[in-house]
Amino acid sequence: MGQPVTDLYIVLSGHLAHYKDQGGGRQKVTEWHGGDVTGVLPYSRLTVAPGNSITEAPTEVLLISRDDFPELIRECHQVTSILVHQMVDRARVFNAADLQMEKMASLGRMSARVAHELNNPVSAIERFAALLDERLNDVERCARALGAAGLDAKHQGAVEALRQCCMGSGNPSVLSPLEQAAREDRLAGWLIDHGVDEAVAVALAETNVKN
Numbered sequence: 001m002g003q004p005v006t007d008l009y010i011v012l013s014g015h016l017a018h019y020k021d022q023g024g025g026r027q028k029v030t031e032w033h034g035g036d037v038t039g040v041l042p043y044s045r046l047t048v049a050p051g052n053s054i055t056e057a058p059t060e061v062l063l064i065s066r067d068d069f070p071e072l073i074r075e076c077h078q079v080t081s082i083l084v085h086q087m088v089d090r091a092r093v094f095n096a097a098d099l100q101m102e103k104m105a106s107l108g109r110m111s112a113r114v115a116h117e118l119n120n121p122v123s124a125i126e127r128f129a130a131l132l133d134e135r136l137n138d139v140e141r142c143a144r145a146l147g148a149a150g151l152d153a154k155h156q157g158a159v160e161a162l163r164q165c166c167m168g169s170g171n172p173s174v175l176s177p178l179e180q181a182a183r184e185d186r187l188a189g190w191l192i193d194h195g196v197d198e199a200v201a202v203a204l205a206e207t208n209v210k211n
Contacts, residue, residue, distance in 0.1 A: 001020075001021075001049055001050065001051050001052050002048050002049065003048060003049050004047065004048055004049075005039055005040050005046055005047065005048060005049050006040060006065065006066050007039050007040060007063050007064060007065050007066060008037065008039045008040055008041060008063070008064040008065075008066070008069075008083075009037065009038050009039040009061045009062070009063055009064075010036075010037050010061060010062040010064070011032045011033060011034055011035065011036045011037070011038065011059065011060075011061050012034055012060045012061060012062060013034045013058075013059065013060045014033070014034065014055065014056075014057050014058055014059025014060055014061075015031065015032075015033055015055070015056040015057040015059060016031060016032040016033075016038065016053055016054070016055055016056065016059055017030070017031040017032075017053070017054055017056050018030050018031065018032075018038075018051055018052070018053045018054075019051050019052050019053075019054065020050060020051035020052075020097070020101070021051070027097070027101060029051060029093065029094060029097040030090070030093050030094070030097070031056070037083065037086055038053070038090075040066050040069075041083045041084070041086060041087040041090075042069050042072065042073055042080050042083050042084060042087075043084060043087065044087050050094070123181065146159070
């Protein structure tokens with residue numbers, strides 16, 4: 001990959017394959033057998049190899065240097081026409097392979113995003129479960145303290161009225177774990193849309209929502 005391509009190769013026998021790696025692992029783009037042509041073709045703008053070509057079996061090729069192309073074009077019109085058609089077909093194959101790799105990369109990014117979105121509610125449930133143990137302990141301590149206070153009926157009535165008032169009004173400033181996760185997602189999405197790296201955006205969103 002990246003090395004200059006200076007010759008036309010006519011495969012007489014054997015098996016060649018071309019691979020590209022765009023970050024998601026090595027992918028086979030195309031392959032050649034006896035009777036196929038590869039390398040530089042007449043009128044081709046190819047200068048360097050876009051990937052790695054590997055011999056998959058003992059292979060014999062006929063090499064024609066780029067320096068001989070002017071004579072080839074001048075003396076062998078029919079061969080030149082065939083090679084130009086081969087060049088067009090090859091360009092179509094490589095473009096289709098690039099498009100497929102881009103689709104797979106996009107699918108990978110989308111899968112990671114979905115996994116992150118699914119993980120947020122799970123994290124919220126785990127946080128809520130951890131808080132639940134603490135709240136149960138708090139309730140138990142409060143119940144013991146209330147029993148030890150020895151309140152009469154009047155004072156017990158005042159405590160109950162206060163409790164009912166608190167339960168009725170609620171506390172809109174305190175978010176549930178699921179509401180907190182939803183707000184984190186919205187804030188992280190806004191930061192990503194404004195050019196912040198995804199990992200940094202998620203960390204900032206979690207920190208700000210918690211605080």
